[in-house]
Amino acid sequence: MTAFQELMTFQRETEALSGIAERLGWDQETVMPRGAADQRAEEMAALESVLHARRTDPRIEDWLARAEATTPAEARSLDLVARSYNRTTRIPARLATELARLVSRAQGIWAEARANEAPAAFLPTLEEVVRLKREAAACLSEGDLYDALLEDYEPGATHRQIGAMFDRMRPRLVALREKVLGAERRVPVIAAGFPEATQLRLARIAASAFGYDWTRGRLDLAVHPFCSGSGQDVRITTRVVEAEPFNCLYSTIHETGHACYEQAIEPAYLLTPLGRGASMGVHESQSRIYENQLGRSRAFTGWLFTRMVDAFGDFGVRDAEEFYAIVNRVSPGFIRTEADELHYNLHVMLRFDLERALIGGSLEVADLEEAWNARFEADFGVKVDKPSHGFLQDVHWSCGLFGYFPTYALGNVYAGCLNQAMRAAVPGLDAALAGGTAKPATDWLRENLQRHGSLRAPAETIAAACGFAPNEGPLLDYLEAKFGAIYGV
Amino acid sequence: MTAFQELMTFQRETEALSGIAERLGWDQETVMPRGAADQRAEEMAALESVLHARRTDPRIEDWLARAEATTPAEARSLDLVARSYNRTTRIPARLATELARLVSRAQGIWAEARANEAPAAFLPTLEEVVRLKREAAACLSEGDLYDALLEDYEPGATHRQIGAMFDRMRPRLVALREKVLGAERRVPVIAAGFPEATQLRLARIAASAFGYDWTRGRLDLAVHPFCSGSGQDVRITTRVVEAEPFNCLYSTIHETGHACYEQAIEPAYLLTPLGRGASMGVHESQSRIYENQLGRSRAFTGWLFTRMVDAFGDFGVRDAEEFYAIVNRVSPGFIRTEADELHYNLHVMLRFDLERALIGGSLEVADLEEAWNARFEADFGVKVDKPSHGFLQDVHWSCGLFGYFPTYALGNVYAGCLNQAMRAAVPGLDAALAGGTAKPATDWLRENLQRHGSLRAPAETIAAACGFAPNEGPLLDYLEAKFGAIYGV
Incomplete structure (x- = not known):
């Protein structure tokens, strides 16, 4: 596989996992039993942690450095991955965690x-x-x-x-x-x-x-x-x-x-x-x-x-x-x-x-x-x-x-x-x-x-x-x- | 954290992710639109791949070697983790993949x-x-x-x-x-x-x-x-x-x-x-x-x-x-x-x-x-x-x-x-x-x-x-x- 293909294969799994997170969100707002909130929060946190690790995976930087686009669509794909990777990795883990905790708490207070x-x-x-x-x-x-x-x-x-x-x-x-x-x-x-x-x-x-x-x-x-x-x-x-x-x-x-x-x-x-x-x-x-x-x-x-x-x-x-x-x-x-x-x-x-x-x-x-x-x-x-x-x-x-x-x-x-x-x-x-x-x-x-x-x-x-x-x-x-x-x- | 606590923290996230897989299974059998089968298969495969990597994570062996149980419930927990780890790691990846593909195909043939x-x-x-x-x-x-x-x-x-x-x-x-x-x-x-x-x-x-x-x-x-x-x-x-x-x-x-x-x-x-x-x-x-x-x-x-x-x-x-x-x-x-x-x-x-x-x-x-x-x-x-x-x-x-x-x-x-x-x-x-x-x-x-x-x-x-x-x-x-x-x- 070329670096481009490796990156896209990795990315595809990340997108699939992210689709699962979205599906759980739907479940939570439509059919989830009301007593399930704490457990669901823990499940979502586990999935978010997997997603965050993938989105900041250092291999992405390496793939991006080596990947070559052969079409405008491929070039745009690389741009979008690079953009997302840069944004995610620029936020220190400490700040990301602090923000996630705060906004979760803040909604209840609001x-x-x-x-x-x-x-x-x-x-x-x-x-x-x-x-x-x-x-x-x-x-x-x-x-x-x-x-x-x-x-x-x-x-x-x-x-x-x-x-x-x-x-x-x-x-x-x-x-x-x-x-x-x-x-x-x-x-x-x-x-x-x-x-x-x-x-x-x-x-x-x-x-x-x-x-x-x-x-x-x-x-x-x-x-x-x-x-x-x-x-x-x-x-x-x-x-x-x-x-x-x-x-x-x-x-x-x-x-x-x-x-x-x-x-x-x-x-x-x-x-x-x-x-x-x-x-x-x-x-x-x-x-x-x-x-x-x-x-x-x-x-x-x-x-x-x-x-x-x-x-x-x-x-x-x-x-x-x-x-x-x-x-x-x-x-x-x-x-x-x-x-x-x-x-x-x-x-x-x-x-x-x-x-x-x-x-x-x-x-x-x-x-x-x-x-x-x-x-x-x-x-x-x-x-x-x-x-x-x-x-x-x-x-x-x-x-x-x-x-x-x-x-x-x-x-x-x-x-x-x-x-x-x-x-x-x-x-x-x-x-x-x-x-x-x-x-x-x-x-x-x-x-x-x-x-x-x-x-x-x-x-x-x-x-x-x-x-x-x-x-x-x-x-x-x-x-x-x-x-x-x-x-x- | 002790080795026992580290293992249980890791295990807890795995259980939470496994609960998500079960929830997706429910979704598939009850509310999923019929046109979503292929995409869902890809989502499930991505999640199963995450779960398999966690269940065979070599750190488990290390934690198990160092973990000490202080109650019968803790001892039983360690036994169960060890049992699952041993069973999962004993099946070669090649065989696990071959089996997964075969039984997925076999159900349609049956x-x-x-x-x-x-x-x-x-x-x-x-x-x-x-x-x-x-x-x-x-x-x-x-x-x-x-x-x-x-x-x-x-x-x-x-x-x-x-x-x-x-x-x-x-x-x-x-x-x-x-x-x-x-x-x-x-x-x-x-x-x-x-x-x-x-x-x-x-x-x-x-x-x-x-x-x-x-x-x-x-x-x-x-x-x-x-x-x-x-x-x-x-x-x-x-x-x-x-x-x-x-x-x-x-x-x-x-x-x-x-x-x-x-x-x-x-x-x-x-x-x-x-x-x-x-x-x-x-x-x-x-x-x-x-x-x-x-x-x-x-x-x-x-x-x-x-x-x-x-x-x-x-x-x-x-x-x-x-x-x-x-x-x-x-x-x-x-x-x-x-x-x-x-x-x-x-x-x-x-x-x-x-x-x-x-x-x-x-x-x-x-x-x-x-x-x-x-x-x-x-x-x-x-x-x-x-x-x-x-x-x-x-x-x-x-x-x-x-x-x-x-x-x-x-x-x-x-x-x-x-x-x-x-x-x-x-x-x-x-x-x-x-x-x-x-x-x-x-x-x-x-x-x-x-x-x-x-x-x-x-x-x-x-x-x-x-x-x-x-x-x-x-x-x-x-x-x-x-x-x-x-x-x-």
């Missing part, structure tokens, strides 16, 4: 502080998380600390570039939300009962309409919906709120977007460095375009309305037009995960600015709540009424996930670009959606983006699919046109 | 041969399995080849000892079956429909009645029911045949026996060499005593009959007395897994005698079918009508599981002993069973046997619980009394 509306109980822990993440970032790069962390989620992106883009987006979003909230039209909320079994049946129909391959996946319930796995085994989860049907339905379509991406990657890339989505941002572009640009489109909601009347009977919505407005109802709220398409990016930008200030050192953890509340009032026009509606709402910081938040909004920006390119390239898309299938869209996304996995860097992945460099323009145009039409503003 | 009633298509593969298992046995021991293999399932047992016991049992069982089948009483079979959801609800009630801890387990459907896991996460599976309710119900109670054993082991033994059941035979004693001596008792079936009438309405059975006879209906059949309590051991003895002849070299694979059919006619009074009703019916030999079969009958013998001791020690047992709970019995079994895990060798485990050395007498007495009474013979 959850309790949030439940008790007691920020002070969480601040010392968060300070410690920030301190260790800054230390880790300094190990990873001699440059900007926040960029060093961002690299884990959106390789190649910089906070300056993202920040500049967000700064261009924010005024247009704030202006649009003010126009929409000032409009005369009042969109009602649904008030009816939607039985769980029927919601789940409809969720399955929706996942099928978006091309989810059930022979290589399954749908289960989870507290926080997620997608897990790759290749031949990509599972999605959803949740059901009996008072309204959209939580289940659009969570399912969102996770179907993530899942279809992983299911569509070239089988030859399976268990290789190219075999997963290109980045968190690119992944989110798939879940978002499925959920929003396609799933909340006039065409698809028209079809969905008929299916829902079939499934639930009269649920108090007059016609497809009103249903479309309800699905896209704009309402300012404290909680990011419940936000509409228009407000969502404002939530993300707030977190992005605060977390880069925390990591950059210009904001102290002690001042975080005040900074959050001031910014929230500026962007949303409402005062935060309690910490669980404010800076304690998201789990991310307790997990040390600094650099993760911006990928949510990047995903929306990418989805905007892809939607523009796809609509130009695919005739008859709305007719298909109105008939209950997203196939022309998902075929286009599969062919132009999904099947390539990590073959290209994230921004290049989007550019190659769209034919232009990703930018915020298409998303903002789309939002202004859509919500302008719905609200007549 | 399944096809069975489906096509084409024994000739399976014989060359079976010859190869027997050849490699003999080679492995010769690596494991300089003594008897079959005993070397038996050691994997029932450590400390010998085929001479088991064979002598079976030879004492067989005439009494054959005589009993002839008396019963010659009796005037004809027990009907049930002919009704039993909806799956109701069967599963009843199965859950039954598992609860036998003390299954749902906070540390769950029940799912599987093609072949099994129990999987230990400690905090012990899952059971069952199957449903809509035409009759006993497959689901008694599979569930059987697996509940296995599960309660694993759930009851001292928490301090979890992930140590003592943390699993003592042997296949001892494990089977728990599943069998739950299923048969308790679950098919007059007292429990009386309660069950009432529950079934509640659940299914009138299903054509007159009263609890007739129901008891139906649950214990004796009927000669070709298939081991469908056999009644009386015939079951005869099925096992047949396989035991044939497989020790195969491994011992006195029977050729080419002559196996003829030998099977002759023995079956002698013990069951019926000619085998096709290979799938004969020597092709069980998967075991294709998997190389030589030495496994006798543990089924050993389990029955042990269950007979435990039943005798338990009934002497626990007053009011039948009254509790008649009231729908096996608690006094399961408490006794937990206290006297289950909680000790692998602290003692298998036969000692039974002897310590019963107060006498295990022997076939109690089981035969029980069977003769029970079926004599039901059939009036």
Whole structure:
């Protein structure tokens, strides 16, 4: 075997073991008995220890030094292995262990502080998380600390570039939300009962309409919906709120977007460095375009309305037009995960600015709540009424996930670009959606983006699919046109 | 850390990883998408390779040489680690790989041969399995080849000892079956429909009645029911045949026996060499005593009959007395897994005698079918009508599981002993069973046997619980009394 082949054989086993860890994560969130937590933690720790030893195996350095790529795909594979090896080995074992212990403990402390509306109980822990993440970032790069962390989620992106883009987006979003909230039209909320079994049946129909391959996946319930796995085994989860049907339905379509991406990657890339989505941002572009640009489109909601009347009977919505407005109802709220398409990016930008200030050192953890509340009032026009509606709402910081938040909004920006390119390239898309299938869209996304996995860097992945460099323009145009039409503003 | 502590720390991680492999096995048989088989095979192979490297890690030999036990439990732990290490390292890597590949392939060949009633298509593969298992046995021991293999399932047992016991049992069982089948009483079979959801609800009630801890387990459907896991996460599976309710119900109670054993082991033994059941035979004693001596008792079936009438309405059975006879209906059949309590051991003895002849070299694979059919006619009074009703019916030999079969009958013998001791020690047992709970019995079994895990060798485990050395007498007495009474013979 050549050095390249030896490295890829080793890497393949590591990927397989890492797939097992992901499968255990799925098990834990869906079917694991509640009394099994301690034992599972020990099992996961044992597996993580095996994985860490493999990822820092000194033979990798030797193989990398000797391996020769004969194709661009091989060259990209070597780059990705080198990148991962360098990042993993630069963090001293002592720091990695300390961080792992801390964030595991921190999540419990955060959850309790949030439940008790007691920020002070969480601040010392968060300070410690920030301190260790800054230390880790300094190990990873001699440059900007926040960029060093961002690299884990959106390789190649910089906070300056993202920040500049967000700064261009924010005024247009704030202006649009003010126009929409000032409009005369009042969109009602649904008030009816939607039985769980029927919601789940409809969720399955929706996942099928978006091309989810059930022979290589399954749908289960989870507290926080997620997608897990790759290749031949990509599972999605959803949740059901009996008072309204959209939580289940659009969570399912969102996770179907993530899942279809992983299911569509070239089988030859399976268990290789190219075999997963290109980045968190690119992944989110798939879940978002499925959920929003396609799933909340006039065409698809028209079809969905008929299916829902079939499934639930009269649920108090007059016609497809009103249903479309309800699905896209704009309402300012404290909680990011419940936000509409228009407000969502404002939530993300707030977190992005605060977390880069925390990591950059210009904001102290002690001042975080005040900074959050001031910014929230500026962007949303409402005062935060309690910490669980404010800076304690998201789990991310307790997990040390600094650099993760911006990928949510990047995903929306990418989805905007892809939607523009796809609509130009695919005739008859709305007719298909109105008939209950997203196939022309998902075929286009599969062919132009999904099947390539990590073959290209994230921004290049989007550019190659769209034919232009990703930018915020298409998303903002789309939002202004859509919500302008719905609200007549 | 002392050498003992280092060894146990290492061992604990190995046990945790091995628990993960077991969990993946559960996933594969219950929830895995059918398109995921190839990827899962690669994941399992990667994990098995990690486990094999750990089980043959040369540091174990060094730790064993230096470790000192300060308690009997520590001494037993060292013995078990040494035993496993010696067995694993004695099989050359080349042979282990060859065997693993062969049995993986052989199961498919066996399944096809069975489906096509084409024994000739399976014989060359079976010859190869027997050849490699003999080679492995010769690596494991300089003594008897079959005993070397038996050691994997029932450590400390010998085929001479088991064979002598079976030879004492067989005439009494054959005589009993002839008396019963010659009796005037004809027990009907049930002919009704039993909806799956109701069967599963009843199965859950039954598992609860036998003390299954749902906070540390769950029940799912599987093609072949099994129990999987230990400690905090012990899952059971069952199957449903809509035409009759006993497959689901008694599979569930059987697996509940296995599960309660694993759930009851001292928490301090979890992930140590003592943390699993003592042997296949001892494990089977728990599943069998739950299923048969308790679950098919007059007292429990009386309660069950009432529950079934509640659940299914009138299903054509007159009263609890007739129901008891139906649950214990004796009927000669070709298939081991469908056999009644009386015939079951005869099925096992047949396989035991044939497989020790195969491994011992006195029977050729080419002559196996003829030998099977002759023995079956002698013990069951019926000619085998096709290979799938004969020597092709069980998967075991294709998997190389030589030495496994006798543990089924050993389990029955042990269950007979435990039943005798338990009934002497626990007053009011039948009254509790008649009231729908096996608690006094399961408490006794937990206290006297289950909680000790692998602290003692298998036969000692039974002897310590019963107060006498295990022997076939109690089981035969029980069977003769029970079926004599039901059939009036």
